[in-house]
Amino acid sequence: MLEPIAPINWEKDQVVIIDQTCLPEKEVYIYPQKVEEVWDAIKKLKVRGAPAIGIAAAFGLYLAVKDSRAGDKKGFLAELNKASDYLASSRPTAVNLFWALDRVKRAVEAADTDNVADLINLVHKEALAIRDEDEAMCRAIGKNGASLLRDVDSVLTHCNAGTLATSRFGTALSPIYELKKQGKLLKVFVDETRPLLQGARLTAWELHQAGIPLTLITDNMAAAVMARGWVQAVIVGADRITANGDVANKIGTYGVAILAKEHNIPFYVAAPASTFDLSLESGEQIPIEERNPEEVSHFGLRRTAPEGIDIFNPAFDVTPSRYVTAIITEKGVIRPPYKQNIAKMF
């Protein structure tokens, strides 16, 4: 049976990463032996997606210290901290990266031993645990989401919140993989997701290789697909969710949510508990990163827009919670009223 692949994993005693910069043209696997190669893989987006980056960083730490010659825990921790600082410099705004590095360090700090071989094992065990817990989280989202999509034939998704962004299975795509396991094959309409085409390059690739039927469209075709009655649900991931249920996600998500509402199609957001930022009351408080205008004015190396013009290139948009039918987490499905029900869950 075709299964969604793990984009970063520990297999046959080594780290294995699928190089996502080669997708969809070539399926290239790399086997980092040194921490520098993991740093490079994160830096160059060979591995991307917040959970996957965290897992890669944890395995990177293990590669950095696995041949440690430190004499005691103190010396070992010094090496670990150095490697951690180094890995943290690969993508300085990736929250999951810091979280994973801190978690491994804390585990070592808490260990009551000076035996360096044991500490090395602990780092490895912790990296594997981060991977396993992420996979369990994705599967739980898949099961919770599957119950919502059981009577649906086709869904539409935006960007990539799939197996390639996590340990495995993904968030938004996990219910689709789960339903396949249960014997129900959903069809997926995939927004290409300009400007970086994560939908065309990654989501289309991973669904196709897992044997899920899909139709690729440009972002501006979603409305025409909905008007034809071809999709009965939309499901997307999230980068951050505020206390009132507003959802920051890849640019274009908000537009899809409006289109779904206009066509009476449920709009689901699938995201782990760690995505909720209860320190923010509403989406207006979420800072929106603006990215390099060349992502819009160029395609590959070719300029496709005139020089000297203004370009707006926000990485994310905010979908107000009134457009969100339900939020699917590993702990269960949250429905409106969001403020109360999010508070209740956490």
Next chain:
Amino acid sequence: MLEPIAPINWEKDQVVIIDQTCLPEKEVYIYPQKVEEVWDAIKKLKVRGAPAIGIAAAFGLYLAVKDSRAGDKKGFLAELNKASDYLASSRPTAVNLFWALDRVKRAVEAADTDNVADLINLVHKEALAIRDEDEAMCRAIGKNGASLLRDVDSVLTHCNAGTLATSRFGTALSPIYELKKQGKLLKVFVDETRPLLQGARLTAWELHQAGIPLTLITDNMAAAVMARGWVQAVIVGADRITANGDVANKIGTYGVAILAKEHNIPFYVAAPASTFDLSLESGEQIPIEERNPEEVSHFGLRRTAPEGIDIFNPAFDVTPSRYVTAIITEKGVIRPPYKQNIAKMF
């Protein structure tokens, strides 16, 4: 003063065409001396946009017969018909192309002379008249549209319904050029318009060269722009309008119309009377051309989606008239109820 350019024109005793396949990277003008070069320019999309193609074809006919050695009207008409059939083969589904060719032929057929020099002049005069009437139509749309946009600071447009698609000034962009002439500079948000990027390549280029401030966005950013209150109107062209006011236009238009409604932004369609197809009651009867999937799966020569997947690539979508605030024509502005008011105007 910067003026919108004429993409196909008669200047200094010759035909001049701006080669739109070189835009936005290079501004290349070609000066066809023979009908074959005009055929080639239409075939290869160096000149595109229904009105501009019609004008090019008429000038092409003139180039074909301007050195005619026919002895009488009958011989001249035979040459003209041969050239017309040849030009008609350049883009076999372009209605304006056939219309322009027929119009020139009918003028010659109706002429009461055997003097071939006079007939040659008549062909030239008719081609110039087609150009001039198109320009007058565009200007009238500009004036009628300007009255609707006088209190607006920024508009959003989709695809290219500008000077590059017509004799000059365009349809959707004509009110913006007209307002500039009147001293009011509107800012334009330009959807890049996947898959063929007419917004990024053509609309951004022509507005920029005419000194109109613009911001280029990917199609999926329109909702985020509207949410920020940055545009107060949407204006687009049309490929066909049915008796009830439904509008077929470039794929993505329908989605923009929904977003405009959700943000309480007026949605205007600018199109000449010739766009109305009163033989069709509603948009459901409009056949929608599906184009080559490679427009979506590739960018230039580079594949950006995996092989073997399904792709949906409709060229147009239909915006139901309930989303259309007003239709701007050269004869005046049409508002709901469209069925009655369209019937009244024609």
